[in-house]
Amino acid sequence: MNSSTVNFTTPEASTNSTIESARKINTTEMFVYSISILFGLPVHSYIMWLIVTGKRTGNASEFFNLNISMCDIGNSLSCLFAILGNWFSSLRTFSFFLLGLLITGRPLFQCLICVERYLAVVHPVTFLKLKPLRYRVICSTAAWILTFSSCLCCMITLMLSKFAYSYFFSLQFLLFLSIQLFCLSAVLRALKQSGPGERGREREEENNLKKRAFYLILITNVNMVITYVPYIITGFFTILNIQIGNIRALWDFCFLCFMLTGFLHPVLYLHRFGKLSCLCSP
Template sequence: MNNSTAIFTTSEVFSDSMTPFIGLIEILQICVYSFGLLFGLPTQFYVVWLIVKESGTILPSEFFSLNLSVCEIVNFLNCLLFMLSVLFSSFIKIAHSLSGLGITGRPLFECLICVERYLAVVHPVTFLKYKPLRYRLICSTAAWIISLGSCSATRFLGGTQNFTGHSWFFSVQFVVFLSVQLFCCLAVLRALKQSGPGERGREREEENHMKRRAFNLILIITVNMIIINVPMIVSGVITIFMQQNIPALWIPSNICYVLAGFVHPALYLYRAGKLSRLFCA
């Protein structure tokens, strides 16, 4: 296989010591990608259908979730391109271009969701001011433009096999996105421990419930991002240290990346009350 992971650079030059294991690595990668396509892709389409169809219109509160689901659909389709690149090497260039959505698009939209929850809890006046859909549309458009720029950068770095540059590329983004999410998480946690003056018991309980839901959502997204990026960064550091790209190192990153794609739809289905119905059915 001419690539090491769905969101990393190509490994067109394998070391001789890894040659006997290439077949096993290809099988593991195909199994991981197939699992994402068979289960992740239908789930994401179902979430998009729920957001658009069942509500009758796109609610501003779900607009970032809709964009994140669309981004995840492209990411899962990109897994198909990497699988096809086993037989047709021409697909690898397209796959490398779209992998920028996994590096930048997914965490960027997750950050927007975290910031939205942070404003709703900590700065409710500002949140109400920018609550109309047009502001979310502007933010989402900017996020897509940044993601497309990341796709171009990823294709260039993948084409040049610049492993060091690529490792720095996603590591810096990971630090930035994680910092934003941790700030939102801690700010909401602090607000959760504080009670507004003159609040009644029931009002205080309802407000704390809203803050607690926002905190849990941000915390889950932050932990999800750590699970995705830490194995990737560890593999990248080892790759830089050894000055060669070893495909076996990226298997854990592939598994974490694909499984992380199920977190967002599971959260939405849980909030929509659909998850329990699916299990009951």
Template sequence: MNNSTVNPTIDETSTNLTTFVFNEFDIVDFNILGFGFLFGLLTNTYVIWLILTGAGSGLASEFFILNLSVCGIFFSLFSLLRFFTKLFFKFPSLRLSASFFLGVAITGHPLFQCLICVERYLAVVHPVTFLKYKPLRYRVICCTVAWIITLGSCLICMYTLLIFTQYMYMWFLSVQFLLFLSIQLFCCVAVLIALKQSGPGERGREKVEENHMKRRAFYLILMTTVNTVITYAPLTVATLIFIVTQHLPLILWSVGSICFMLAGFLPPVLYLHRLGKVSCISICNILT
């Protein structure tokens, strides 16, 4: 009688531990989550410290990057909570907390990346408008609105978990990705067109310096867009397949989850490389 009352719990736990040991995707997922928490927390904290101590170009010009790094820390906390959620699946409070921070990961992070792209777009294509709204107070207003939107996304993610509407969550994820990608692609194409055009009266050194500034803005937007595609495209394709077929492709979803966790490291690494703190990434020389 005692065995019959105790064994179900032991069997269920051992089954999940067996899944963790022998399922390759689970092993990779646990490693990615652990790495994501440690590396993301360290790099984003370092970026915030550099900005606040004035090691970069100043707080006003890097205010969006500062907020993006704060989102990166929340992203790292999501990795930690998801790690514990997989280990202790019987605690609904962990799942609820992870779903809340998921809103920061799927909305806040790409939203601040979009703000950085729009800022670079205005600096190149509409410099007068950029100078008009360059003061810090306008960036604070934009970031406040962005955080309010992010908080709404966090609440929506929690709501979809509570009522178990996976279909609604899939639509929510897909629409956001397409919206953010459209904005970044527009900024990228607009800056590319401006790069190929010369303004009136541009000569010699002035033209070279302006073209260099445009190229830096273009590559920054391009790499941000590529980062967004790597982060969200596999998950979005998987969600669209689920919406159409009502069947979730587990392999694509697992690959997308890995990309989702790893691609979030690119913004802080690029910033650190630009300041000369990371010298081993030769692909980013175009930004310096």
């Protein structure tokens, strides 16, 4: 997603002027695009390589992390095509298509990770029934179908109506954020409760598992808030046609938050498996 794709004119503005303005990339966007291309592509490719070649691919979280990295690689390619779209308009259209990977793909798989942690803590019996890999493949397949449908919607709405695009991503972000907040609150309630007949050691081990799940969901939620809340607020400002100061600067700030928070996922993954310390050590 980038701020140059959003229509800063009124609904009555002509389509031609909107398309022309969408082709202009400012300094902030060029800076973030460059970071995403130069660092995003190699980092997320490295994460995918670690997951595929590692011994932990059977874990549901790792399987969903693999899909998140695929979405972020698509985002880096979208940034590359957006830059090249200044000279080749067809590539600009393809960058609109790839925005669906970031608008729907990344938050959807983050939601699946939170729901998986929620089931593990609150409904452990159901979680054990759904633990086989085939259920994760089914969930991922359905998620990718929704994601590619979102890619088509992004491309069509950005080419026809930027206000419809604002409706589209604002409502989606609200839905994803609500699901993750529900999972967070449910796990927090479970942390305060102890199972019947639990002994001290068993209770301590279970609480440690619950705390790990809670912290994972909490970090994901904080990342979601920083990433999507600014876009939700600015999107509704655009939808309601509320006149505020420099709307372009506000979109640039949202875009900066949106892109930079995408690096939290690979940093957490590398830190969790001790790869970050190896990379930082001389």
